[in-house]
Structures are given as structure tokens and as C-alpha cells.
Amino acid sequence: MKIAILGYGNIGKAAEEAIKAAPDMQLVGIYHHNDCLDCIDADVVLVCTPTREVQKFATLLAARGICTVDSFDIHGQIWSLRSSLDAVCQANHTVSILSAGWDPGTDSMVRALLMAMSPKGLTYTNFGPGRSMGHTVAAKAIKGVRNALSMTIPLGTGIHRRMVYIELEEGADFKTVEAAILADDYFAHDETHVIPVDSVDALNNVAHGVNLVRSGVSGETHNQRFEFNMTINNPALTGQVMVSCARAAVRMRDRGECGAKTMIELRPIDLLPGTTEQNIKALV
């Protein structure tokens, strides 16, 4: 399979490593968002651009009949993106796998599986400790902030604390900046602590994690307990999941199963190298 990368930030670099480690893939190019994409000759392009540019590039590539994989992560807009990409993929006999990361992504598959195992009950997805990209960007946008890092701390039952580490601009007043952060819509609804530091860079760490718990009912039997935990390097996992989804995209395209799909619509076996027989014997 010929795989190309579009966008070469944290995720693009991690995807490059995962492609090189894959036994059945060839990296055929790394492109930047302002490159001309007409010359890309690949089975799949991994769209590793910022999330808000995903739709534009995935649409453009799907229209050329190229499979795409992205890690679009705005939960509330996934259905709309899928609907829009699905039409383009169907018309051009290709496959686009969207929101391929760990949440949305593999966590979504775990949530779906737990629903199938216990249809009634509550699932809580607890994130972190780890850096929230969205909250970090929101904090950086506040006047008087030179650099920021917003850590997500899980408090259980899907409730999170925000620990916001900031470097102040020369002459900025901490109390004013703190009040502005606490009033921002990204932070106003959670317990938030703002902490001034000399160097945000010194705190930088791409570790993240999840603790996903469900207590549910199977048939008429209550108290079925499930838990999925992970502690991971965030871009490394996202890049790897995108690469595994690239494999699934090619398999689906080759079977004529065109369209835009989220990860809960994929067969786990399609994510893996090797034959059906090898994987069933090793994993089932």
C-alpha cells in the first residue's frame, strides 16, 4: 500500500514512524498544506493538518479517488463531516475514514463494544492526566499570556479539573489574566486553577491517558462492570491509529465498500496486517 502524509506536525511525524514500521506499507511522500496535491500518487493520504482544515483536504483528495484518513476531533461535527465526505467518496469510489485517533477513535470502538455487552447503564470517559490542545489554545489567546499549557485532570464520572500553566507577557497583571481565563467559555464550566510559571516549555510532555468505565445491565443482570485504561504518548498513538485505519481503508476500497466511515463502522481485523487466518488464530 502506498501511503502519503499531508501535514508534518506532531501527528504527521508519528504517522511517518508508524508507516515505516508497518510490514505492508510504503511511504510515498510527505506534503505540506500549501503544496500542490495534484501530483500525489498514493492509495491513502493521511490528513494530519489542523482539524479545521480536514474537511477541505479530505474532500479534495476523495474527489480525486484517493482514500483518506483523518483524526478530526470536534465531536459535535463528526456526523456532519461524515455526511459531506460520504457523498464525495461514493461518487468517486473511494473510502474516507474520519476521526481516527483515540478519542474520537479507539475509545469510540470500546464505548460501542461496551454498549453491545450491556445495553443499559452509564459509561464515563475520564481523560488525562494530559494536555488538552483545545484548552491550551484558548488559554494562549487570552491577552497578557505569552505561552500556556492546559492540563486535563480526571476527577471521575466524566468531570475534569483544568490546570492552566501560563507564562505572562512583560508587564501583564496575573490577577487580570487569571480572571479572564476563568471567565472564558472553555474554562467557566470546570474547576480551573491558573498557575504562573517561568517556562511552559519546561513542562512540555505529550503523555495522555484515559479511564473509561461502564456499569451496565446484560439482559436482566445488573452490576456488569467494565473498565478500559491507557497511559500513552498521545501523538504516537494517534499516528499509529491513523496508519492502521489506512490499511482498513484500502481493504474496504478493494472490496468495493466505498464511503466515509467512523471507527465504530470498521472491522477490527481490517486494521491489522496479515491474513484472516493468521489474525483469527492469533487473536480470537
Add this chain to the structure above:
Amino acid sequence: MKIAILGYGNIGKAAEEAIKAAPDMQLVGIYHHNDCLDCIDADVVLVCTPTREVQKFATLLAARGICTVDSFDIHGQIWSLRSSLDAVCQANHTVSILSAGWDPGTDSMVRALLMAMSPKGLTYTNFGPGRSMGHTVAAKAIKGVRNALSMTIPLGTGIHRRMVYIELEEGADFKTVEAAILADDYFAHDETHVIPVDSVDALNNVAHGVNLVRSGVSGETHNQRFEFNMTINNPALTGQVMVSCARAAVRMRDRGECGAKTMIELRPIDLLPGTTEQNIKALV
């Protein structure tokens, strides 16, 4: 969807409860293994017979164009069963989902997902504490044993202790029976303790569990840590998983995707009631 049950032991009874709780299913009959099956009019038959009778009944039903779901649990024979059922399903335009339980079954899906997230590394599946059906049957077969219960105790890294509780036959010698159990191939390779009790029935409990851990490599990044835990009522979960798989079987049949499949070949979304849009909005 019209669902029937074949076999009415622990699993069949749990499946009945799960069918009745499903919003999109109708229970159309409960059959015993010596009933005539020609009159079954169902989309799917859940084959809840002992595992060694699964092949016979699933083949018979698939040959009539009826979808089947079973929880065949002899890991080393799954590929062979799948190959044999696949031919029958293809010829009769139907779907057979085999080994639909929690291990093999949902654990298999988790193992496949973790491989996609970190292709290199080690996964350990630790079972229990809970009753092992196979070991219990093996202990009951020993001369001098009136009743037995073999509990599986996880010691980590996939190593298990066997706690074997036995009621002796009148006049049987405990030391002789203990030696025979320890020499049995089911027990000879594990740490095994044999404990005489007055009543095995007083210990009966269908609780079980799993602790599935993986430390792996995503791309070139090591120390990616994953863990899946559950503590569950065993037949209730198995019955529920079979019922969720019955839904997937009908959906696959209706899309013309015929054949015999294990759970790692299923899309998680097919296991759930509701539309694609509802499930993506709720779970992705």
C-alpha cells in the same frame, strides 16, 4: 428480527432475557437439542447447546438459510469451524457468527484493537476469579469425585492458579483423588490446589472476570500501556453478546455479506440497535 433459541441451559436462559430486553427483536421460539428443527421460522437461531454440538446444529441451520450465532469456545478449533461453516453459509446466502461470547468474543475484539494501537508488544489475558467450565468437567470426571468446582485465579502474565473444590464419593480416599486430579492434563501444567468440601453447590457463583493488559509500541514509541478489566455475571454477558451478534448477523445478511465470521470481523456499530446517525452521535 425474529430470534429463536436452541438449547436452554444457563446461556439459553440469559439469551432469552437479552432478547426480551432488546427493542428490535422478537423471541419466536425456544428449542431443545432433540426437537425437530425443520419448523423453525426465524431470522437467527442462537445455538446455546454444549460447545461440541455447535458445529452440527449451526451447519444444519445454515444449510436451511437461517443465520446462527454460537459461543463455541475451543480456541484451537475456531478456524476450522469457521472454514467449515463459511462454505455452508456462502452456499445458502446466510451468516453464521461463531465464538460470540467474551473469550473468545469481546476480548478478541479488544486484543485486535490493542494490536492496531501498538503493533509490537505483549498482551496478557488474565482470567478470573471465576469458574472454569472445562476444568470443572475434567475434575468431575475423576474417579471418586461426586461433584467439583474448578476456580481460575489470575496470577498475572497469563498464568493461572486452579482452586479445585470437590465433594468425595462415599468411601473415596482424598489423597488418591487429589493425586489423580493433579496428574490430569487439565491441571498438570498449572499450580493446582484440591480442597475437599461438604457441598460444592454451596459455592456456586457465576461471577467471572478478566484483566487484559498490553504494553506495546506505537510507531517507534515504546511504553504504550493498555488495560481492559471486567467483573461480570458470565452467562448473562455471554447471552447478551450472542443477542447483539444476532443483530449484526441480520444486518450483514441484508447487505449480502454472507459467510461465517468471528467477532473481530464484525463492525461494532452492527451490534447495536438504532441508526448509524444515532450511534455515531452517541458514541463517537
